[in-house]
Amino acid sequence: MLRKMISLLMIAMMTGMLSCTTHYAVTNVSRSRMLIDNTYDGKMDMQTASFMQPFTLRVDSLMSPVLGQAATPIEAYRPESPMSNLLPDILVWAAAQYGETPDFGVYNIGGMRASFAKGDITIGDVFDVSPFENHICFVSLSGEKVLELFGQIAYRKGEGVSKEVRIEMTADGKLLNATINGQPVDPGKTYRISTIDYLSHGNDRMAAFKSCTDRHDITDDGGLGRSIIMRYIQDCTSQGVLVKSEIEGRITIKE
Secondary structure, X not given: OHHHHHHHHHHHHHXXXXXXXXXXXXXXXXOOOOOOOOOOOOOOOHHXXXXXXXXXXXXXXXXXXXXXXXXXOEOOOOOOOHHHHHHHHHHHHHHHHHOOOOOEEEEOHHHOOOOEOOEEEEHHHHHHHOOOOOEEEEEEEEHHHHHHHHHHHHHOOOOEEOOOXXXXXXXXXXXXXXXXXXXXXXXXXXXXEEEEHHHHOOOOOOHHHHHOEEEEEOOOHHHEHHHHHHHHHHHHHHOOOOEOOOOOOOEEEOO
8 A cells, every 4th residue: 555655656656747847747656676585694684683683572572472283284275175164263253242143254365365274373473373453244145146155155266165065066066056055045034143354245256245235344353353363262272272274165166
C-alpha cells in the first residue's frame, strides 16, 4: 500500500497535479528493479540493526509464544490438503461459541498464506497462515445455490471445505457430484454455512455467496480468523492432543 501511495504521488508530481501551473508535461518515465534477497545478509549494517533491535525484540516477544504442536506438517494446496481441511473445520468448530449450528464450512485456499511445520505452533505462525483481517461469518444458501457454489469450487480446482462435504469433479473443473453429511444436496433445502466475511460477499470467484441470506457477522477481534485458529490450537493443547489434519477424500478428481 505504501509503495502504491508513493508511486501515485510521484505520478501526480510529474504530471503537474500537485502544482498550480499546468505548463509542465511528462517527457520520459523510467524505472529500475531492486532485488530483495539474501545478498546483503552477510554484510549487515550495524547502525540499522541497532536501530531495529528494540522493535525486533518487541515483535519477537509477541509472536514467539507457543500455542500448541502440530502432529505433522500442515500445508495448503489443491484440490485437497491438510490446511484446506483444517481451517474450514475450525470455522465449524467455532460456531457453537456464537450459537450457530452450520451444515458445513468453507475457507478459500488463497487466504491460507503459509504452512504449519511439524512441532511447535507459535502465535507468529498463525499470523503467517492467516494475515488478513477476515472475520468469521455465518450465512444461509438454498440448496440450488450450494450446488452452484460447489460448481465454482470445482472450477477453481478445489477450495477448503469442512469434513461434512464430499465433492467429485473432473480434471478440467466440472462438478460431477456433491454430498453434505452423506446426503445429496437438496436444491429446495436451506443450508447454513460457516465461512469468512471476505467469501460471504462472493469474492475469490465464489459468486454463489452473493445470494446468501440471514447473515451473522462476528466483527469483534475475537471473531478474526486468526483469533479463532489460535483458540482452536489452545483447546487442543488443553486436551493434551496435537493439531492434526489429513487428506480424507473431501474433494476428488474423477477421470
